Amino acid sequence: LGDVIASAIYSFDPFMPAMPYLDLGAKVKFPTADEDKGLGTGAYDYTLNADLYKPLGAFALLGGVGYTFKGDIEPDGNLSSGLKLDNTVSAYVGAEYRFTDQWLAGVSGDYREAASPFAENGKEVSAYLTYRLNRQWSITGSGGSGFTNASPDIFAGLSLSYGFDAPF
Numbered sequence: 022l023g024d025v026i027a028s029a030i031y032s033f034d035p036f037m038p039a040m041p042y043l044d045l046g047a048k049v050k051f052p053t054a055d056e057d058k059g060l061g062t063g064a065y066d067y068t069l070n071a072d073l074y075k076p077l078g079a080f081a082l083l084g085g086v087g088y089t090f091k092g093d094i095e096p097d098g099n100l101s102s103g104l105k106l107d108n109t110v111s112a113y114v115g116a117e118y119r120f121t122d123q124w125l126a127g128v129s130g131d132y133r134e135a136a137s138p139f140a141e142n143g144k145e146v147s148a149y150l151t152y153r154l155n156r157q158w159s160i161t162g163s164g165g166s167g168f169t170n171a172s173p174d175i176f177a178g179l180s181l182s183y184g185f186d187a188p189f
Contacts, residue, residue: 024061025051030072041075044085052092062106064092070111083129084114091136106136125151133171141171157183 030046048068054061072085091106115129126149133143147165154160164177 022053022055024054027051041073041082044070044072044074046070046072062092062094064094064106066090066092079119081117081119081127082115083117083127085112087111104137107134107138109134109136123153125153127151135171141169143171144168145172145176147176157185159184 026048028046028048030044033043033045035042046069048066048070050066050068052061052063052065056063066089068087068089070085070087073083075082087110089109089111091108094104094106111131111133113129113131115127117125117127119125128146128148131143131145131147133145135142145165145167147163149161149163151159151161159182161180161182162178163180164175166175167173
């Protein structure tokens with residue numbers, strides 16, 4: 022099991038008809054990954070983010086920026102040096118297509134600033150497919166590939182989302 026992430030997002034309707042939707046969010050990364058296997062830092066991280074979403078018929082354009090406050094790695098014998106990680110900026114752009122009221126697919130390109138001068142910035146491309154179970158619940162499968170040493174060669178994920186009577 023890797024780190025567990027919990028997030029909360031508040032969505033604002035467009036302020037004027039031509040404007041995009043705005044989402045403001047916060048995330049907490051809980052350090053549940055095994056540090057001894059190099060799967061995590063053992064520290065909590067906190068992220069604030071803003072996302073824009075502009076529907077254009079069945080298509081939509083999306084993008085966003087985030088800022089992550091990195092937790093300090095505690096020294097632990099020979100396992101950790103107690104390295105101080107830098108806070109980071111992240112950004113993404115993407116597009117999606119709604120096939121039906123229940124099915125949605127999209128692609129995105131992501132950038133993540135390195136948390137250390139000894140690491141590279143992360144650059145990835147991903148695709149996802151979402152199935153809406155009902156007005157509140159949806160399930161998303163995703164996968165992708167990275168372009169730098171700081172990104173995974175390939176990755177996959179599955180998420181279950183709940184929205185308070187949220188639009189798709």
